[in-house]
Amino acid sequence: MEFFVVQLLNSLSYGLLLFMLSSGLTLIFSMMGVLNFAHASFYMLGAYFAYQISRYVGFWPALAIAPLLVGALGAMTERFGLRTVHKYGHVAELLFTFGLFYLIEEVVHLVWGRAPVDYRIPQALDFAAFTIFSTSYPAYRVFMMGVSVAMLLGLFLLLTRTRIGTIIQASLTHPHMVEALGHDVPRIFMLVFGGGAALAGVAGVIGGNAFVTEPGMASAVGSIVFVVVVFGGMGSLAGAFVASLFFGAIQTYTVAMDYSLLDLAARLGMGIAADSPVRGLLSVSVAQTAPVLPYLLMVLMLIVRPTGLMGTRET
Amino acid sequence: MSAPALELRAVHKSFGKTAIINGVDLSIAKGERHAIIGPNGAGKSTLFNLISARFPLTSGDIVLHGEPVTGLPPQEINRRGLGRSFQITNIFPRLSVFENVRCAVLWSMGYRYSFWHRVSALRAVRERADEVVSLIGMERRRDRLAGVLSYAEQRALEIGVTVAGGADVILLDEPTAGMSRSETEDAVELIRTVSEGKTLVMVEHDMGVVFGLADRISVLVYGRVLASDVPTAIRSNKAVQEAYLGAED
Amino acid sequence: MTLSPFLRRLGLWGITALVMVVLPLLLRQGFALSMLSQMGIAVIFALSYNMLLGQTGMLSFGHAVYYGLGAYFSAHALNAIGAGKLGIPVTLLPLVGGVAGLSFGIVFGYVTTKRSGTPFAMISLGIAEMVAACALMFPGFFGGEGGIATNRQVGSAWLGITYGPQIQVYYLIAGWCLLSMIAMFALTHTPLGRMANAVRDNAERVRFVGYNPTRIRFMMLCLSTFFAGVAGGLGAINYELVTAENVGTVVSGNVLVMAFIGGVGHFFGPIIGAVLVSFLQSALSSYTQAWLLYFGLFFMVMVLFAPGGMASLIMIHAPVVRAKRMGTLALPYLVSGLLALVMLAGLVGLVEMIYFLETGAEVGKPLKLFGLALMPSTTGPWVGAMAVMLGGAAAFAWSLRLVRDAWARVHAYLQVQEGL
Numbered sequence: 001m002e003f004f005v006v007q008l009l010n011s012l013s014y015g016l017l018l019f020m021l022s023s024g025l026t027l028i029f030s031m032m033g034v035l036n037f038a039h040a041s042f043y044m045l046g047a048y049f050a051y052q053i054s055r056y057v058g059f060w061p062a063l064a065i066a067p068l069l070v071g072a073l074g075a076m077t078e079r080f081g082l083r084t085v086h087k088y089g090h091v092a093e094l095l096f097t098f099g100l101f102y103l104i105e106e107v108v109h110l111v112w113g114r115a116p117v118d119y120r121i122p123q124a125l126d127f128a129a130f131t132i133f134s135t136s137y138p139a140y141r142v143f144m145m146g147v148s149v150a151m152l153l154g155l156f157l158l159l160t161r162t163r164i165g166t167i168i169q170a171s172l173t174h175p176h177m178v179e180a181l182g183h184d185v186p187r188i189f190m191l192v193f194g195g196g197a198a199l200a201g202v203a204g205v206i207g208g209n210a211f212v213t214e215p216g217m218a219s220a221v222g223s224i225v226f227v228v229v230v231f232g233g234m235g236s237l238a239g240a241f242v243a244s245l246f247f248g249a250i251q252t253y254t255v256a257m258d259y260s261l262l263d264l265a266a267r268l269g270m271g272i273a274a275d276s277p278v279r280g281l282l283s284v285s286v287a288q289t290a291p292v293l294p295y296l297l298m299v300l301m302l303i304v305r306p307t308g309l310m311g312t313r314e315t
Numbered sequence: 316m317s318a319p320a321l322e323l324r325a326v327h328k329s330f331g332k333t334a335i336i337n338g339v340d341l342s343i344a345k346g347e348r349h350a351i352i353g354p355n356g357a358g359k360s361t362l363f364n365l366i367s368a369r370f371p372l373t374s375g376d377i378v379l380h381g382e383p384v385t386g387l388p389p390q391e392i393n394r395r396g397l398g399r400s401f402q403i404t405n406i407f408p409r410l411s412v413f414e415n416v417r418c419a420v421l422w423s424m425g426y427r428y429s430f431w432h433r434v435s436a437l438r439a440v441r442e443r444a445d446e447v448v449s450l451i452g453m454e455r456r457r458d459r460l461a462g463v464l465s466y467a468e469q470r471a472l473e474i475g476v477t478v479a480g481g482a483d484v485i486l487l488d489e490p491t492a493g494m495s496r497s498e499t500e501d502a503v504e505l506i507r508t509v510s511e512g513k514t515l516v517m518v519e520h521d522m523g524v525v526f527g528l529a530d531r532i533s534v535l536v537y538g539r540v541l542a543s544d545v546p547t548a549i550r551s552n553k554a555v556q557e558a559y560l561g562a563e564d
Numbered sequence: 565m566t567l568s569p570f571l572r573r574l575g576l577w578g579i580t581a582l583v584m585v586v587l588p589l590l591l592r593q594g595f596a597l598s599m600l601s602q603m604g605i606a607v608i609f610a611l612s613y614n615m616l617l618g619q620t621g622m623l624s625f626g627h628a629v630y631y632g633l634g635a636y637f638s639a640h641a642l643n644a645i646g647a648g649k650l651g652i653p654v655t656l657l658p659l660v661g662g663v664a665g666l667s668f669g670i671v672f673g674y675v676t677t678k679r680s681g682t683p684f685a686m687i688s689l690g691i692a693e694m695v696a697a698c699a700l701m702f703p704g705f706f707g708g709e710g711g712i713a714t715n716r717q718v719g720s721a722w723l724g725i726t727y728g729p730q731i732q733v734y735y736l737i738a739g740w741c742l743l744s745m746i747a748m749f750a751l752t753h754t755p756l757g758r759m760a761n762a763v764r765d766n767a768e769r770v771r772f773v774g775y776n777p778t779r780i781r782f783m784m785l786c787l788s789t790f791f792a793g794v795a796g797g798l799g800a801i802n803y804e805l806v807t808a809e810n811v812g813t814v815v816s817g818n819v820l821v822m823a824f825i826g827g828v829g830h831f832f833g834p835i836i837g838a839v840l841v842s843f844l845q846s847a848l849s850s851y852t853q854a855w856l857l858y859f860g861l862f863f864m865v866m867v868l869f870a871p872g873g874m875a876s877l878i879m880i881h882a883p884v885v886r887a888k889r890m891g892t893l894a895l896p897y898l899v900s901g902l903l904a905l906v907m908l909a910g911l912v913g914l915v916e917m918i919y920f921l922e923t924g925a926e927v928g929k930p931l932k933l934f935g936l937a938l939m940p941s942t943t944g945p946w947v948g949a950m951a952v953m954l955g956g957a958a959a960f961a962w963s964l965r966l967v968r969d970a971w972a973r974v975h976a977y978l979q980v981q982e983g984l
Contacts, residue, residue: 035682081868088871090682091623095824098817099864106857110915113922219813223693230686291697299690302683303675367772389771399772407765410758418762421755422774428783430756480773 002133007252009132013141013210015248016148020203021221022228022240023155024196030172030235032189033090034082037097040222041104042197046070046204047213048112051119059122063147067201074197078190101218108215116214144206151202159237168192172235224251227294231301233311243309247294254293257286318381320345320484320514321366321397326375328358328365328538335361337538338375343484343531348515350525353535354558359518360402362535363488366516367399368392379484394422398482402489402518404469408462412453412472415461417444419479444479451475451505467498471505478509485510487517491524503527526550534558577746584738588731595846597730603842604737605798608744610822610834612791617820618828619752620784621764622677623685626692627819630789632811633668633695634661634796636706639714639806646718654719654727658740658797665793666786673785677778680767684781692816699808711807714800727801737798744791749831751787760784825866827873836874853923854915887981889974896966903960909934910953917945 025039049066050059077100085092121140128136159165167188171178179185211217228247232239301308321343328336335358343349351359364370366377368389376385384392398419407415417434420443426432434440448457451471456464461472470490478485490506491499503524506515519525525532526546533543534555542552549555584604588597609631616622638661644650645657652660676687699706706712716727725732751757759780762770767777800806809815818841826837844862848855870877884890913933917940920931930937931945938945 033682035686084868085871091617092867092871094623094682094685095820096864096867098820099860099867102817103857103860103864106854106860110854110857110918110922226686227690230690288701292694292701295690295694295697299675299687299694302679302687302690306679306683369768369772388776390774390776393772393774401769405766405769407762407769409765410761414758414761418759418770419773421759426755428756428759428775428779430751430754430783430787432755433750433753434755434758435753476769476773 011249011252015245019244038100042200043204044218046201047208050205070201071198075194078193119213233308236310239310254290260285322378324376350529399486400477423480604741606838609795610838615788625689628815630665630792631796634665634793637664638797638800661797662794666790669789677781827875830875833875907956913949
């Protein structure tokens, strides 16, 4: 029970973090048709920028400055990169973001090295918020959830209460109609791309110190976010939200479960001979399947339901 | 009497709640040149998309040469002898004119998915493709990429690709749309040649073309066939004049 | 004198074969030989990848799955030969890789080719990640972190060929490379190959000329996975070690980059790409730690400014060469090229200095670059490098006008020629 509750909180904070990434990616993907490979790179940049800035002026200013910097970078990426390759078609756009992903990783190697950097949670939040049974729960995790919820609330209000938000929502499902109505679609693309990058930057600032800030973090998180977006469905923020929490839970729980089919068989009283050919397959523990599970689920989803969980149209 | 080349029985098509085709019955005899006319939005192109299985039917049946083909995939219907062109030019832009035509010839010559024949060594294929290239009057453009042709040339190639496979029922969707007077005349001549001895169904807005080519005309209004008859009868049909022709002049 | 296309093609393959035979005799260092072997494998792999991207219009992010599985099965087969359980000659081992690649191609391809475009790209990536994750789950087959080691000197020597010396391995790779190139080229001229191009151009229309585009995509994927597996088999023989990285996304990305940089629109594009990228990877990585960065920049420049790759850069000059008008372009190209090098030198200076500081070089020691001894701890070199880079960039941007003007003249000339 204790395990369950603690993991529930962990998976919730992780899932919310994922949604900060996947919401931006879904918006970009649905509006522009570009699956931005470099989206998680902005997450990584958020973490590194925050680390660098907090060394000079502390964590709290970094929480504000780093995402703004990342957002500006994102907007520039759209303005000077994607818009240039747009005329060559989707493959070129995909390759551009693919190249950007590699480039950002290399720049991070160049500037901050290959080893993890010492980006720590601020002293002010380094205490136990409460105790569940015998486990004390860190305050920083609570703070993460708070920031995530606040950002998402902001996003929700922006999308539902403002004019630009309405246009963005409309272009999620009907990208061509919006242009036909005379809106400056390239400018909206730039804003959404910058905004999405900034949101990923926020996630990087609060996630980088909770987990670890290292050059591999972009590809580790990136592939999960990618799965979340595809699984949740094109053009659906709600789908991305559900999928974020779902995969947050899957990843958190499976990693901690060290059971295998072999254990199950043993418990059911079925002995499997040590030299049996299926033994290798059965001895794989749930924890070991954790890395495969998201991709397996994604592939299955794409086969069974190409629109994704709550998607409105095919990609 | 032999079975009609193409028959539509109570064909319905709805997109969501909107009914586009509302019970169309149509019978087109072998060797007939049949034009479908009607105001914009009457469902003419949709009807073609249903016949060629680009879209699935909501209900009804389509019968080709006496055999029901409802629910078959487009390629299967094509193999049974139905070729169609598109209103918006739909060719292979990065292949040459000759290769465009050759792609349309290969299946009917029985080479299917072969990866053991060398296409350049297939004399019959080459000859048939060149025959079609000269039929559409594009010998001088034979090795040009289709994507860089002029509009009228692309329209001619569109027809070439449609007929190259030897289909005996040919559907042409607005073959002269957007053409100048002289281009239209050439196109009419081309259509006449390629449909020689075959069954032709075409959607067309240009009444000169329609009355010049068609043996029979069907008028489609709001997803229903208002009238289907020989040109002179259509011209004098009161209902048609009211619904459509009258509005033109 | 004009030769028939067939004879001309035969001559071209003959020359290719000759170059492959002679090259290792000219470059006698061991370094060159291992690089040539690597190139041969890369050429097969990149061409097989282009059967998807360039010929059928399928962007795959998971082609390494077939290369890697081909390599694994070949390594296991090699070990089985060594243990006397399997009786096939090492020379034919790449076939084992090919069949393994093909088998997985049939299974995965059946699933992936039902979709096209971005969904295909996504499913291919999903499957690649899945296989990569599986590689660590089943250490029995994949060998865990260490991979599967093998020994190619097994079985009985035939005509004294033991595959001990690298030169014998090179000729094995060269032979398979030539065969595969010819086979893949021939495939582009078959009904399936031509229809694959049609699917790439306009999959919908293909359905209305009697073909099922899904079937075409599936068959092309299967054939391409066979060649990817052959490349994997050769990799197993060449390196005598297969690790989980071989099925990973880095290798998948690499082959995509090779094909793209070489140019996916022409058959020979990926060959150029594979040779060039293999060369850069070996050459740059021995000079600088920042080579991945330079490589990434190079890739981005290609994506932004030359999406047709090297092959199309070459091919746009073909009519100019034929009209003997390269002279007009030569000088502007030379000027622009030199200025680009100046800009690049500045950039390289900056990057190398950052790396120098970051990797914690000993204080007070200079960085040797372009024959200069730079002291990154002082501001002088930074200002200098920055000035060189920005000055070079400005001058380069200006010189592009010369190139554009020259091209305009050439175009005008060609148009007149064509009109006559």
